[in-house]
Amino acid sequence: MSWLQALKDTARSGLTVERQRLDPLVAVRAAVGLALLVGAALHFFGPAVAASSAFGAFQAALATFQRSWRTRPVLALASGASLAVTTFVGYLTGSHQVLFVGLLALWTFLAGMAWAIGPTAGMIASSNVAIMLVTVTLPTSVGAAAGHAGMIMVGGMVQAALIVLFPVRRWGAQRDALADALAAEADYARRLRHDPVAPFDPEPLMAARSAAAITPRQARRRPAELHGARGLAERIRPVLASLADPALGVPAEGEERARVRELLAAAGTTLDAAARAVRHGEPVTMSPAALAVLALPKEGAVLTGPARRAESRLIALLRDVVETARGTGTTDAVGTRDRRNLKDEDRPAYVTARRAAVRAARRVARHPEHRADPDDHLHRPTVLELVPVALRLMRAELRRDSPVLRHALRVAAVSASGYVLGTALPLGHGYWVPMAAVMVMRPDFSQTYSRAVARFGGTLLGVALATGLVQLAHPGTELSAALAVVSAFLMFLLLRTGYAVSQVCVAAYVVFLLGMGGLQWTQTVPERVVLTLAGGLLAMLAYAIYPAWETPRLRTRLADWLVADVRYASAVLQRYADPAGAPADAVREALLATREARVAWKDALERAANEPVRHRGLSRAAAADAPHALAQVARVAMLMEAHLPARDTHPVPAAATLAKALRADVDAAARAVRERRAPRWDAFQAALAAWRAGETGAVAGEPTGDDKVVRKGAGLLLEALDELTEALDAERPRPKGDAALSRS
Numbered sequence: 001m002s003w004l005q006a007l008k009d010t011a012r013s014g015l016t017v018e019r020q021r022l023d024p025l026v027a028v029r030a031a032v033g034l035a036l037l038v039g040a041a042l043h044f045f046g047p048a049v050a051a052s053s054a055f056g057a058f059q060a061a062l063a064t065f066q067r068s069w070r071t072r073p074v075l076a077l078a079s080g081a082s083l084a085v086t087t088f089v090g091y092l093t094g095s096h097q098v099l100f101v102g103l104l105a106l107w108t109f110l111a112g113m114a115w116a117i118g119p120t121a122g123m124i125a126s127s128n129v130a131i132m133l134v135t136v137t138l139p140t141s142v143g144a145a146a147g148h149a150g151m152i153m154v155g156g157m158v159q160a161a162l163i164v165l166f167p168v169r170r171w172g173a174q175r176d177a178l179a180d181a182l183a184a185e186a187d188y189a190r191r192l193r194h195d196p197v198a199p200f201d202p203e204p205l206m207a208a209r210s211a212a213a214i215t216p217r218q219a220r221r222r223p224a225e226l227h228g229a230r231g232l233a234e235r236i237r238p239v240l241a242s243l244a245d246p247a248l249g250v251p252a253e254g255e256e257r258a259r260v261r262e263l264l265a266a267a268g269t270t271l272d273a274a275a276r277a278v279r280h281g282e283p284v285t286m287s288p289a290a291l292a293v294l295a296l297p298k299e300g301a302v303l304t305g306p307a308r309r310a311e312s313r314l315i316a317l318l319r320d321v322v323e324t325a326r327g328t329g330t331t332d333a334v335g336t337r338d339r340r341n342l343k344d345e346d347r348p349a350y351v352t353a354r355r356a357a358v359r360a361a362r363r364v365a366r367h368p369e370h371r372a373d374p375d376d377h378l379h380r381p382t383v384l385e386l387v388p389v390a391l392r393l394m395r396a397e398l399r400r401d402s403p404v405l406r407h408a409l410r411v412a413a414v415s416a417s418g419y420v421l422g423t424a425l426p427l428g429h430g431y432w433v434p435m436a437a438v439m440v441m442r443p444d445f446s447q448t449y450s451r452a453v454a455r456f457g458g459t460l461l462g463v464a465l466a467t468g469l470v471q472l473a474h475p476g477t478e479l480s481a482a483l484a485v486v487s488a489f490l491m492f493l494l495l496r497t498g499y500a501v502s503q504v505c506v507a508a509y510v511v512f513l514l515g516m517g518g519l520q521w522t523q524t525v526p527e528r529v530v531l532t533l534a535g536g537l538l539a540m541l542a543y544a545i546y547p548a549w550e551t552p553r554l555r556t557r558l559a560d561w562l563v564a565d566v567r568y569a570s571a572v573l574q575r576y577a578d579p580a581g582a583p584a585d586a587v588r589e590a591l592l593a594t595r596e597a598r599v600a601w602k603d604a605l606e607r608a609a610n611e612p613v614r615h616r617g618l619s620r621a622a623a624a625d626a627p628h629a630l631a632q633v634a635r636v637a638m639l640m641e642a643h644l645p646a647r648d649t650h651p652v653p654a655a656a657t658l659a660k661a662l663r664a665d666v667d668a669a670a671r672a673v674r675e676r677r678a679p680r681w682d683a684f685q686a687a688l689a690a691w692r693a694g695e696t697g698a699v700a701g702e703p704t705g706d707d708k709v710v711r712k713g714a715g716l717l718l719e720a721l722d723e724l725t726e727a728l729d730a731e732r733p734r735p736k737g738d739a740a741l742s743r744s
Contacts, residue, residue, distance in 0.1 A: 016498055024493060025168045030061035031489035033159045038481050041151060047477055047516050048138050052087070052148040054481075054513055056155030058488055059083050059131050064163065065495050068120040069173060069211045073160035074383060075124070080156015083128045083135070084149040090136035091145035097423070101416050107132070108415040108438060112408030115443055116397040117390045122443075129415070130438045133431040134510075171223055177211035178230055179279035180204045182321070185233050185240070186271035189264045192244035196252070199631060200241075202595045205234060209592075213378040225278055229324040232317050233271075239314045240267060241635065242642035243307065247716055248709060250307050259302040263314060266293035270318045274325040284325050294318060306643050306709065403548035407443040414441065414542045418535055425534075427527045436535025441542070444550065446610040448543050451499055452536035458503025459532045466508035470515060477516050484512035551608040554618050557601045558626055559670040562679070562724070564590070564597035565630050566666040569637035569717055570659045572644070576710050577656035579645045587641060594634050601627065625727035632720035640713040645706050654691040655710050661687040678729035681721045688714050 034057045041050035063079035064072040086107060093100045111129045115122030135152065139145035169175070184204040191198040208230045214222065243249050243260050250256035269290040277284040294315050303311050381389055397404040415434040422430025436459075440451040466487075469475075475483060491505035507528070568590035575582045605623065618626075661683040669679030691711070 016500075022493055022496070023168070026065075027489055027492035029162050029166055029168065030064070030159065030492045031485055033057055033061060033155075033162045034488050035482075035485045037151075037155050037158050038485065042477065042481060042516075045147070045151070048140075048144075049148060049151055050481065051513055051516060052135050052138050053151035053155050054484065055131050055135050056080050056083055056152030057159055058155075058509070059127060060156035060159040061488075061492060062127060062495075063124045064159065065492065066120040066123055068118075069177075069213065070120075070380070072163045075120075076156050076160040076163060078156075078383065079124050079128065080153050080159070082125075083131060083156075084153040086128060086132040087135040087152055088145050088149035090132050091139050091148075092142065094136050101419055104129075104133075104419055104434070105412045105416040108434075109408045109412035111438070112411045112441075112443075113394045113397065113404060114390075115407060116393045116404045121390070126411075126438055126441070130435045133419075133435045133438075137431065171226065174211040174222075174226055175279050175281070177204075177208045178226060179275040181208035181230055181233050182271045182275035182278065185236055186268040186275065188237065189240050189268040189271065192240055193261045193264045196244040196246055196249075197635070198244075200237065203599060205230070205237075206595055206599065208233070209378070213380040215380050215382050218380075223281070225281070225325050227324065229274065229278065229321055232321045232324065236267070236271075236314065236317050236321070238638045238642035239310050239317065240264065242639050243310050243314065245639055248306070248639045248643070248712055249310070250303065255302055256307065259311075260307070262293045263311060266290040267314060267318060270294070270322060274321045277325040284322050286322065310642060403443050403550075406546065406548040407441070410542050410546050410548075411438060411441045413546075414438075414538055418538050421534065421538070422531055425531070427530060429527045429531065432528055432531035433535040433538065436532040437539040437542075440536055441539045443548065444607045445543055445547065446607055449540055452540050454498070454500035455503050456533055456536050458500045459507045460529060462504040462507025463511060463529055465504070466511040470511070475512075475515070480512045480516035484509050484516065487512060549608075549611055549613050550604045551611050551613040554601075554604060554608055554623065555674050555676065557597075557604045558618070558630075559673040561594075561597040561601045561627075561630050562633075562673060563666055563670045564594040565633040565637070566662050566669070568594045568634060569640075570662040570666075572637050572640045573655045573659035573662070573710065573714075575644055576640070576652045576706055577654075577659060578651055579649045580647050580651075587644070591638075591641075598631075598634070622727050626724055629720055629724035629727055632723065633717060636713055636716045636720055639716075640709055643706070643709045649706065652706050652710050654687075654707075657687045657691070658684065658710070658714050673728060678725045679721075680725065681718065684721070685718060688718055 034054060037053045037057045038050050041053040057080075060076040060080040060083075063075045066075070068075060090100065090103065093103050107129050108126075111122070111125035114125035135148065136145075139148045181204040184201070188198065188200050212226075212230055243263060246252045250260055266287075266289070269287050273284050273286055276282070301308060399405065414437045418434035418437050419431065422433035424430070425433075436455060440448060440455050442448045442451065466483075469483070473479070487505050487509035491502050491509060494501045494505065510528070568587070571582075571586045571590040575587055605627075664683045665679075665681050669681065672679045691714075
């Protein structure tokens with residue numbers, strides 16, 4: 001992509017207005033906290049202190065709008081306290097320009113490294129530095145600086161207190177994340193009725209897993225309906241896929257397929273009902289038709305063999321989901337009559353599932369901080385526990401190829417040079433140059449450039465509107481404060497609709513707030529527009545000079561995904577090889593690694609799509625075909641996982657040989673992908689061929705059900721790996737029409 005096209009795309013995305021669900025009550029609460037603090041500060045201390053306290057309350061409220069599963073009062077307190085400290089230290093060094101510039105560079109470097117902790121920490125740290133550049137100009141003495149810092153901290157405390165006293169949708173974010181995961185499973189079940197190999201996006205499940213990580217104190221207060229439903233949804237997904245897929249399930253047509261379609265429709269209806277109940281905290285309303293389909297027949301069962309076991313598992317899991325959504329925990333939801341209707345072949349799978357559910361329920365009863373799902377120790381560190389974790393994450397990014405380190409160095413250099421430039425210009429208020437640059441700079445190209453365009457456009461419009469209002473109304477101190485609060489309320493309300501829209505409100509907020517202190521619009525507006533433009537251009541120039549392109553790393557991301565997928569398949573095969581001795585958590589951990597690698601690839605591909613860089617060694621066709629092949633690898637492993645044997649099941653000896661061969665091939669294959677070569681799977685292909693020829697010690701006679709699953713799954717796995725090789729083989733001529741995609 002050319003630079004011109006990249007700039008056009010990023011400018012268009014930066015000015016895009018999105019239609020998102022608004023949270024008016026949360027916006028009102030944040031604006032009320034701001035109004036209370038500004039009013040009290042005006043009454044007792046005057047406009048300068050009121051402006052400082054307003055910035056503190058504004059930043060504390062803004063921090064609580066960031067995407068985080070941590071409790072909002074903690075974010076408000078942390079943001080207010082950090083802004084108070086940086087303001088006080090900044091004022092102490094402000095009279096010595098060289099010392100202040102060095103300190104500013106250090107602050108912004110640390111703020112840039114905070115992106116290693118996560119987007120929430122990075123955005124809060126960046127906005128703290130930007131607002132500090134304004135607040136350090138307000139005090140006139142050391143004592144006044146301490147007072148201003150104290151009022152900023154009070155602003156954070158006020159916002160935190162309002163969140164505690166007037167909660168809006170307590171546990172709402174966690175409810176939404178869990179409901180989204182259940183709704184995604186419901187949609188997946190319905191799509192499987194018409195497309196037995198329909199893809200599934202694991203991001204809702206990953207978000208629900210992140211939301212489930214809580215502190216022990218939160219675990220004691222969490223609603224019962226948030227216990228265990230996510231883990232059940234995790235276990236439902238492979239069962240749905242195994243029922244629908246003709247390769248390891250039932251034939252594509254016939255009576256068995258009709259029964260599977262009924263089960264999938266009932267699963268979708270049930271999961272949707274559970275999602276609604278969890279989201280709104282209301283009782284589950286079940287469809288009678290779905291209940292009829294999920295009733296185990298007394299006689300004349302349509303499904304047999306592995307499909308019958310999958311049917312029993314699905315019914316048990318769905319009823320557990322319903323009971324959990326009702327707030328009763330993961331208890332024994334299947335009646336005695338239904339248990340009597342189980343056939344002998346179904347009892348082992350059913351008993352295994354029920355025993356796991358009972359153990360989980362007892363564990364929750366004894367230890368409320370434990371959850372009834374596969375992740376019994378999703379512990380979120382407290383604020384004090386987070387400090388060493390954050391330091392480890394930041395230290396891990398101190399390497400030359402780290403995009404986070406590049407961003408930290410880039411933003412530190414821009415903030416220091418921007419401050420010097422702004423001070424040297426004869427416009428006054430030179431801090432607006434580094435403030436604009438720090439606010440728009442992000443670790444990736446597309447966000448930095450789109451936010452720079454959005455900030456300048458929003459600032460220009462916001463300043464124009466605020467200036468027009470000032471010229472018409474000539475507001476005094478109190479009216480300026482009121483207009484600033486209204487601007488902040490609109491910003492909180494429209495924050496999720498786009499960066500450009502929010503910047504309109506922020507620009508008006510700053511104009512009114514500084515006007516409250518007696519500054520005329522002619523002293524602020526022209527300078528703000530010109531210096532904001534200078535800061536945005538400086539940020540864009542810095543990324544062009546010292547970039548961190550994602551495009552050259554695409555093959556590395558793809559190789560990481562390949563390693564994760566193959567290790568997941570290897571862990572599943574190892575469980576078939578040694579049902580009793582294989583680690584219980586190996587499959588689960590491998591699955592989570594696969595999801596993280598897939599999301600990392602997806603994010604990298606989206607960032608690379610807008611970069612003005614040519615693809616190096618990965619064509620657009622390969623970037624489309626290779627992920628499809630890797631998704632098939634993970635999908636085959638998931639299908640085999642759906643039929644994992646119980647601990648007392650006879651092992652499949654050949655599975656150990658296949659797993660060992662996969663592990664032997666994957667390192668060389670990943671290295672080949674990184675070095676722009678096609679991967680090979682010689683060891684795995686030889687092991688599978690030997691098993692098919694009866695040379696790996698297979699048991700004589702008719703193969704068991706697990707043998708069939710492993711044999712068929714291994715064949716599908718080899719097909720997917722060969723498809724990946726074909727997609728990445730640059731020397732092999734590709735057929736017309738993208739054969740790899742047409743086979744899907």
